[in-house]
Amino acid sequence: MSKYIHNLIKQGENQKLDFKFEISDSKKIARTFVAFANTDGGKLLVGVKDNGSISGIRSDEEYHMIQAAADLYCKPEIDFTEKIWTINGKTLMEVTIYKSNKMPHYAPDKNGKWKAWARINDQNILVNDIILQVWKRKKSKNGTFIRYSDIEEKLLVYLNEYTSVTLSKFCRLYKVKRHLAKKTLVNLISIGLLTYDINEKTITYKLVAPQKINIHI
Numbered sequence: 001m002s003k004y005i006h007n008l009i010k011q012g013e014n015q016k017l018d019f020k021f022e023i024s025d026s027k028k029i030a031r032t033f034v035a036f037a038n039t040d041g042g043k044l045l046v047g048v049k050d051n052g053s054i055s056g057i058r059s060d061e062e063y064h065m066i067q068a069a070a071d072l073y074c075k076p077e078i079d080f081t082e083k084i085w086t087i088n089g090k091t092l093m094e095v096t097i098y099k100s101n102k103m104p105h106y107a108p109d110k111n112g113k114w115k116a117w118a119r120i121n122d123q124n125i126l127v128n129d130i131i132l133q134v135w136k137r138k139k140s141k142n143g144t145f146i147r148y149s150d151i152e153e154k155l156l157v158y159l160n161e162y163t164s165v166t167l168s169k170f171c172r173l174y175k176v177k178r179h180l181a182k183k184t185l186v187n188l189i190s191i192g193l194l195t196y197d198i199n200e201k202t203i204t205y206k207l208v209a210p211q212k213i214n215i216h217i
Contacts, residue, residue: 002087005094008045009052013122016042021049023062023069030073030107035119037078037100038127038135042119047092056090066095075106075114104135120198128203130167131196133186151176151184156193156207164197164204 013019018032023046036042046066047057063082070078083094106114109126116132117124154174159165165173171181185205188194197204 002085005045005085005087005092008043008094009048009054012052013050015119015121016040018042018044018122019048019050019052020044020046021055022046022058023065026065026069027073027108029066029069031109031117031124032119033069033074033078033080033097034105034107035117035124036097037074037105038103038116039099039119041099042097044095044097045092046095047090054087054090054092057093063093066093073107076102078105103139104132118198120200123200125198125200127198128167130182130185130189131198131203133182134189137186137190151180152188155184155188159194159205159207164206166202166204170205 008017009019011017016036020029023029029044032044036044046062047055049055066080066082070080078097078100081096083096085092085094104116104127106116109115116127116135118127118131119125151174155165155170158173167178167181167185170176170185171178176184185194189196189205192208194205195208197206
């Protein structure tokens, strides 16, 4: 059984795996839970240091803090499963969060404001209004209707040549008001023409399959 845990630890922290030496802040753990649930799901190993060494759980209170994170500091609440392992006399906890069909989930940031997060590589990244609207649109039973205008055409032509764009650059390039630029991006992502890349610094938007799109002005 210990081989399973050791194999997990060897992977290192990644998009679906996080290590925690100890649980001392339920709100912070809630952000990890939300990021996993909003993305691909994942596992939290409690009692494991960042370098992968097993330190063991320091207090029974840590389980209660995990429960509080899922119940009190995740909206909607997030279900999880847990398993206790004993490795070389040290106890650790494996917490599994599944990809949610109730997304978006929210957790409080450092200022207590409820925000949505995604798990990108080994980081919990705050998502913007555009991604939130796309997630909500996917849950809606209504389809996406767009009026194909000059703005959509210019953006698609630009992305066919320059690969990606940020919201701010989109607004500057074509002097588009921010709310209209957001709506355009949400619509084009929702109908499958665009996708997005998230990192710590920015979110960029690009064509799903540039080589398959032939656009003429």
